Amino acid sequence: MIDCPSSATDSITNELIEKIRRVINLKEKIKIIGGGTKERLGRKVVGKPINVSENRGIITYDPAELFVTVKSGTPIGSLEEVLKQHGQYLPFEPPHLGEQATVGGVVACGLSGPSRPYKGALKDYLLKVRIINGKGEVLTFGSQVIKNVAGFDLFRLMAGAQGTLGIILDVTFKVLPLPPFSTTVVLEKNATEALRFLSIIAAKYFPLSASCYYNNKLYVRISGYEKSVRRAEKEIGGDILANDHQFWNSVKERTHPFFINSQRLWRLVLPQAAPLLPMEGEWFFDWGGSQRWWKGEEDNREAIFRWARDQGGYAWCHDKEVTLASPLDTALLRIHRRLKEAFDPFGLLNPGRIYEEF
């Protein structure tokens, strides 16, 4: 069990809290900065920079309890390294998108990696979050236990809110044991066949842990006890992929050749079996077909947002410096505005980061 000495915890965090409160009292707009690796995943924020990356360190980690509490500025890579030493991991495989990536940034952006359809999303592994709201209040929601239904789940609300509702101070994650064995098979299939095949194997009790499709190849990762994995591997078929860890890391970190040199990249989140898209261009399917990346010439952003919505999904457009999300309908936008006001009545925290309106 790792416990950060409480005096060290208090001095670093309290210093940060005081600094943030001073800025909030002056009613200055705040731009929250961690490792600076996810600047591109939202809209530009204009405000006084508050850097939380010095607020780092593991507060509590008890492997037998399957949870870890960590300060938001902790590099996500160093947290994963500590967990690995104890045979555990964050099953949602957070994309770092850069070496300086912090825990707070990963949570704020709600990022989940290739295992997401089979192991769950980041929000499924959040147990507790301590934040400072826009009134300068330090608030804790959730607890270190997985079953807790007291009050509204405001800690999960922080996942993906991009710092618009609160500045994350520390986070408690549920962790799980690393699977003892893992392998990846590659099958030759076209896109339609690949999606159909993924539906079939996902409905069986195979220990799948990732799947993606690119350029007529379907990649399926299987993780668990060796005997089970071997049988699943045999029943699924295909060739074994050498260096599969490297491959999945390139998918997770968007360093796969598909993602290189893209001036504009579209990300669509759709039902897994949604039809193929009517746009010409280069496609990469992740999350068993639910997360679809596209590079193409189409400039009509609204048409793509509309198409994704018609399929029961959403889209994000990653331009060189900014990410725009599908517009929210009027009622949803109103709810978001009111939530923002409830946490941050003066609109100080990362204003306009996800949508211009809040």
Added chain:
Amino acid sequence: MFKQRKIKNSKNHSEFLKTLLHSLPKEEVIYEPEELSVYECDGLTAFRVLPLAVVIPQKIEEILVILSACKRFGVPIVVRGGGTGLSGGATPVEGGIVLSLSKFNQILEIDPINQVARVEPGVTNMQVSQSAAPYGLYFAPDPSSQIACTIGGNIAENAGGIHCLKYGLTVNNVLAIKMLTVEGEIVSIGNVGGESPGCDLLSLIVGSEGMLGIVIEATLRLLPKPECAKLVVGCFDDVTEASKTVSQIIASGIVPAGLEIMDKLVIEAVQSYIQVGFPTSAAAVLLCELDGMFEEVEEECRLVEQIMIQMGAKEIIRSKNEEERLLLWKARKSAFPAAGRISPDYYCMDGTIPRKSLAFVLKRIAELAAQYNLRVGNVFHAGDGNIHPLILYDNSIVGEMERVESLGEKILELCVEVGGSITGEHGVGLEKLGPMCLQFSLEEIQQFHRIKRALDPDALLNPGKAIPTLHRCAEFGKMHVHQGQIAFAGIERF
């Protein structure tokens, strides 16, 4: 903090009822006292309030009409599903209506390709799994009342069950909902693909006890049925050994599908009720279910048995077939009715603690029980630390109920002290408004209120539930005083 706008006089009552009767088919509006009494409580029968009326609409348009009338007359709305909740979440509000969604009971779609079920809120939890079974799929959250509880209720309470340890709670298995806002707008929240833009409103709505909107449709994640499931039961001479075994199993890297403990009092009650072969000499039995592919279940059974022996188990029972597995589970599931046979009354507590605190908390509960001169049996979800102490008592003895309540409060205080929660799966409802003040600070409770106001400014939806007023916390004596500030200064009172 909540603006409760009660109807003050009978003239308004009758005007409101006239409006409902004018707008809805007669059979959908219940207002005679003898018929209303069916709805005066949910599974928590200690709280009873006769509603002004019960409405049972069949169409969304009718719900909109009801919402509109309630807004016009300022009448609170309590949405009700199966009424199986145990914390009073569906107890009517004085001067308010109960909106029963029991007629919204259709499974709209089972989609085996995307592995989802689209259902109306009045569908029971069990029905979803039954409908998905022909495709080899099921809905993982399994509250004990799953035969009767509805998906709408599961969503309101973020219900759990035995399989939460491995497969998560309701919140982890709902992909999308359609919800009516209090303004009467339909909003779609969530996405079958697993992610949506903006904030994660889905997680906010699940578990909000019907206070933020009316869920009219849900899209649920279906999972493939495991190839195989086996139950390993370890019988221990000491409940502490059984508790420590729980941590050892988890620490070994195994995540069981279920991990439950029954203590001596409960074992004896169950044995005299259904005779499943648990040794009554045992101080505790630990039930560990393992599921998955044949190979992994075999491997994990072997490891679990090894750990149980190392930790002092005197006897181990492993289910040989499905029939035996279900029989052993029947023992666990019969614990509550069995307790009902050995005591005139019992009060089932619900709290969560870290696994490592199990032994300490059980010992402390035994000490507290002795102090209060009450018997307490323990049967609980040990794997996720969700404890259910059963306080046995006799309501006909004057003053006994008060002692039970006081002991219950001490137990919840203990849960918070060791880093847990005052409720693991039953919800706060009316029952735990006081204990909420143990777990949350003044500022945190105020934040909850601001969220409520953001989505329901006039507090029409299930007002007075789940989040205590600051006034209540002050009376409960648990309000935090920050840095010597005068207690409760500036707190809104009403």
